[in-house]
Amino acid sequence: MRALLLGGAGFIGLHLARRLVNDGYEVTVVDDFSRGRQDADLSSSSVKIISADLTDPASYAGLSHGWDQIYLLAAVVGVRNVEKDPARVVRVNTLAAMHLLDWVAPGERVFFASTSEVYAGGVDAGVAGVPTAEDVPAMISDITAPRFAYAVSKLLGEAAFLHTARAKGFDAVVGRFHNVYGPRMGADHVIPEMSLRAQAGEDPFLVPGADQFRAFCHVDDAVEAMVRLMGTPEAAGQIVHIGNDREETNIGDLAALVLRAAGASPVVSATAAPPGSVHRRCPDLSKLRSLTGYEPKVSLEEGVASTFAWYAEHGRPS
Numbered sequence: 001m002r003a004l005l006l007g008g009a010g011f012i013g014l015h016l017a018r019r020l021v022n023d024g025y026e027v028t029v030v031d032d033f034s035r036g037r038q039d040a041d042l043s044s045s046s047v048k049i050i051s052a053d054l055t056d057p058a059s060y061a062g063l064s065h066g067w068d069q070i071y072l073l074a075a076v077v078g079v080r081n082v083e084k085d086p087a088r089v090v091r092v093n094t095l096a097a098m099h100l101l102d103w104v105a106p107g108e109r110v111f112f113a114s115t116s117e118v119y120a121g122g123v124d125a126g127v128a129g130v131p132t133a134e135d136v137p138a139m140i141s142d143i144t145a146p147r148f149a150y151a152v153s154k155l156l157g158e159a160a161f162l163h164t165a166r167a168k169g170f171d172a173v174v175g176r177f178h179n180v181y182g183p184r185m186g187a188d189h190v191i192p193e194m195s196l197r198a199q200a201g202e203d204p205f206l207v208p209g210a211d212q213f214r215a216f217c218h219v220d221d222a223v224e225a226m227v228r229l230m231g232t233p234e235a236a237g238q239i240v241h242i243g244n245d246r247e248e249t250n251i252g253d254l255a256a257l258v259l260r261a262a263g264a265s266p267v268v269s270a271t272a273a274p275p276g277s278v279h280r281r282c283p284d285l286s287k288l289r290s291l292t293g294y295e296p297k298v299s300l301e302e303g304v305a306s307t308f309a310w311y312a313e314h315g316r317p318s
């Protein structure tokens, strides 16, 4: 079995590559290393690495066909990147998807990585409930706001994948990830960011958005969900949530878990949430469960402790 991981040198890609190699796949990763890294974790002889820019159609033209599974993970992600250069977000995320759709062959099976951010406008406007199901309206409350450039690019990608799959005769599965976390995920996500500050002994310990609620999903569970969806014929043509609905937590309690992992007890100081971030996010996972039988396995305490330990060993990613 052969799997192609586009943007596979990033956070989710690395964990997915490892899992697919363990499952006996021959894995090829394509990445431009704008964010991902070619580190020891990817040096397995069973992973072939191709360095290429997926916004260039020539990068696809150079690839063979006959893949059992193709995953499109390449994107510009992270609030800081999105706020800093929304035009790049739209350009990279859209072109990587559109060139893939021009290249993919009938009969292949493709996973498109989308996001819970498509609900942020609807949750804030009160038209999407929480836990949120896939069939509520996706809503962009301000098309001019830089932070929505990411959700716009992902919504375009979803529509392009689902319509083109029907037109060209390939299988497309759209996974909307909800707050996936774990080792080697970069530093600008809440769990690694807090872990690094706790390790540096910050006191008082700042907790932005302490009263906001999130449902965090360990990357091992997210990978399990992806693999199951790609092995389920009925998932073709569907948009499906990937997350963990079992342990919704507020950010203040999450900070307490990180500080427990650090063995630290600084003064905790709750500060304002980052502008525009949604108050509560939790996926309804009924569709994922009924299609695949998935159940999240990694508890938040266990996942935070192992992520904290990884950052204690490796430090801030360069």
Ligand SMILES: NC(=O)c1ccc[n+]([C@@H]2O[C@H](COP(=O)([O-])OP(=O)(O)OC[C@H]3O[C@@H](n4cnc5c(N)ncnc54)[C@H](O)[C@@H]3O)[C@@H](O)[C@H]2O)c1
Binding pocket: 006, 007, 008, 009, 010, 011, 012, 013, 030, 031, 032, 033, 034, 035, 036, 037, 052, 053, 054, 055, 072, 073, 074, 075, 076, 077, 092, 096, 113, 114, 115, 116, 176, 177, 178, 179, 180, 181, 185
């Ligand atoms: N981590 C999450 O919680 C989360 C949540 C929602 C959606 N997603 C989606 O899942 C996917 C993977 O996310 P991640 O957290 O692993 O991000 P990541 O940034 O770690 O990985 C993305 C990879 O894409 C590569 N890339 C970017 N532009 C490229 C280009 N032009 N050509 C080739 N490669 C390019 C980067 O170098 C990086 O290795 C993304 O599409 C993201 O939008 C992730």
